[in-house]
Amino acid sequence: METLIALTLSSLVVLLAAHTFLVQNRFHATQRLRTMAQDNVRGATELVAREVRTALADGILVAGPRTLTVRSPVAVTLVCSRQGVPNLDVYNDGGEAALDTEEIAGAARRDPGTGAWEAVNAPWTALDGSTADPAGNCAENGADTTGVAGSFHRLALSGSFFSTNPRSGDLVMLFRETTFEIRDSELEPGSLGLFRAAYGDPPVEFATGIDTSMRFRYRVAGGGYSDTVSAGALASIDAVRLTAAARKPPPTGGAADVTFGWTVTIPMRTVR
Amino acid sequence: MRHARCRIRRGVTDPRGGFVLVFVVFVLFAISVAGLTGYLLVSSEHELARYSGQGAEALTVARGGLERFAAEQLGVVPDTVSYALGRGIATVTTRKLYTVDPVTDMYYLRSEGTVDDIRTPDAPARRVVGGYAVRRRRPVRLHAAVLITADDIDVTDPGEILGRDQQVSLGCSTGGPPHLTGAIARLGVTEDDPSAVRGNPDYELWPGGWSGIVDSVGVRWDVITDPEFPVDYENTLPDFGALPPDSFPVIRYTGWVSAGFSGRGVLIVDGVFDPTTSFNWDGIVLAGQIDDMVEGFVDGILIAGLEGPNPYASIDFRADVNYHSCYVHAANESLSYLELLPNTVFELN
Numbered sequence: 001m002e003t004l005i006a007l008t009l010s011s012l013v014v015l016l017a018a019h020t021f022l023v024q025n026r027f028h029a030t031q032r033l034r035t036m037a038q039d040n041v042r043g044a045t046e047l048v049a050r051e052v053r054t055a056l057a058d059g060i061l062v063a064g065p066r067t068l069t070v071r072s073p074v075a076v077t078l079v080c081s082r083q084g085v086p087n088l089d090v091y092n093d094g095g096e097a098a099l100d101t102e103e104i105a106g107a108a109r110r111d112p113g114t115g116a117w118e119a120v121n122a123p124w125t126a127l128d129g130s131t132a133d134p135a136g137n138c139a140e141n142g143a144d145t146t147g148v149a150g151s152f153h154r155l156a157l158s159g160s161f162f163s164t165n166p167r168s169g170d171l172v173m174l175f176r177e178t179t180f181e182i183r184d185s186e187l188e189p190g191s192l193g194l195f196r197a198a199y200g201d202p203p204v205e206f207a208t209g210i211d212t213s214m215r216f217r218y219r220v221a222g223g224g225y226s227d228t229v230s231a232g233a234l235a236s237i238d239a240v241r242l243t244a245a246a247r248k249p250p251p252t253g254g255a256a257d258v259t260f261g262w263t264v265t266i267p268m269r270t271v272r
Numbered sequence: 273m274r275h276a277r278c279r280i281r282r283g284v285t286d287p288r289g290g291f292v293l294v295f296v297v298f299v300l301f302a303i304s305v306a307g308l309t310g311y312l313l314v315s316s317e318h319e320l321a322r323y324s325g326q327g328a329e330a331l332t333v334a335r336g337g338l339e340r341f342a343a344e345q346l347g348v349v350p351d352t353v354s355y356a357l358g359r360g361i362a363t364v365t366t367r368k369l370y371t372v373d374p375v376t377d378m379y380y381l382r383s384e385g386t387v388d389d390i391r392t393p394d395a396p397a398r399r400v401v402g403g404y405a406v407r408r409r410r411p412v413r414l415h416a417a418v419l420i421t422a423d424d425i426d427v428t429d430p431g432e433i434l435g436r437d438q439q440v441s442l443g444c445s446t447g448g449p450p451h452l453t454g455a456i457a458r459l460g461v462t463e464d465d466p467s468a469v470r471g472n473p474d475y476e477l478w479p480g481g482w483s484g485i486v487d488s489v490g491v492r493w494d495v496i497t498d499p500e501f502p503v504d505y506e507n508t509l510p511d512f513g514a515l516p517p518d519s520f521p522v523i524r525y526t527g528w529v530s531a532g533f534s535g536r537g538v539l540i541v542d543g544v545f546d547p548t549t550s551f552n553w554d555g556i557v558l559a560g561q562i563d564d565m566v567e568g569f570v571d572g573i574l575i576a577g578l579e580g581p582n583p584y585a586s587i588d589f590r591a592d593v594n595y596h597s598c599y600v601h602a603a604n605e606s607l608s609y610l611e612l613l614p615n616t617v618f619e620l621n
Binding site for chain 2: 014057075
């Protein structure tokens, strides 16, 4: 009798403990999946938001529900001296060391009258000038070069690079051109992935486990949001809305997928 | 006592006694490990989210600092300015990069926003934005010694308006034009004494509307009269003796200003300017409206009626206003401002 009671009680304790362990284990697995889904969503959002936010006017080049191409500045420089047609001495905060030259997809000139940018694609090697004395030339035109001589650099643009040659006092932007695409994941087959492609480079998958509901939407000034914007209206986009969602299959059968998502509106604040 | 010893002995020799205990301890350990792992996972996620939020906050602080600096800047451009914005600090640094012409410069503005976290005091969230601005060094366009958007200016004794430069060798080599028009009104300028209004020409009539006249002056009237817009002195005069002689501060008065004081700089009257015989000013006087009787003495220029059509159509002008290029030049520099170029602000990191 004593043995029976002891066995029953110990069985109960073992069952309770095992049950608690299993519940905890399931909770932990679900929590891990939720965290992964959140990571995917957060990563995707950060990746897109950062470049959309920095895009200047006319910075959206392709606007579709699953594809977005953005032109955003790597640096905006000021021409403080022009030495002949091809050589522009510019001020660039931090100099060449601060530039991610691999990312540079071209240069754009700001029309001082309208503020619009005229962009031309070219690699950094085609833009980089000689190592003359740009700081000295700029100082002659009134630039304060004290302590920042390294921030002055020479760009060499051919006479026909832009429709109008930049003059001293003009702004020249060095830009990147990035395409974001939501398509079948290569890293996690069966789900979607967010791919990022720098200009001229193949796309790289940056976020996996993306749900089919993820998409881009666009707000045109004076209008509502739409999935697609025609080429003629791209310049009037003033905000991009990203519906980011991730989905993970459950740790055990019979349970619903673990999903996480949010909708983020990214105003193009530099477009003023 | 005997009975207790017997129980202890029996427990030690019972072969099943430790099994449940060991199992439960093992399961509790496993649960603890799982719980701890879950906690670490969630807390690291929370930390990541927090850092991400602080980064976004730092960016907002940096942008806010840049915009604020460009909007509030008046006069000499400082090298560095810091603002406490929200939970962060924006440090704005400036650099002159190009002289477009004698009255226009190009500047680079860099704003670094930092948001501290007491848990990681050595590594605050930090974001940097840059942008370009044009500095309008002397924004007030000089048309006349006296410009009033009233219908008539009637110059009566002892009033005198001289548009010819009165500066006499003060070492001012960068003064304005040597001669201005004497007086400008909408419909008429009359004088008791034919030599009371002198200039090049003596006077002009600008019959156009008030807004056209005001636009031609180049004064950002709505900005500099905004109570939130910081000026050097508000409704009070500085101790001019304590200021360097080349300092021409910006002073703003609000309401009906019966002015009987002396001073120099830019006097902004956001209300009705009513100068008395003891008023004496070197520099620029800008008034929203002006009383129908004007007295006193100005070595510089007087522009009135910037608020709207002047409530008094005809002005009995008994003041002595002499254009003085040096004073006007110095006062005009005090009104210099930065204009952030649209579509040029970008993130650096």
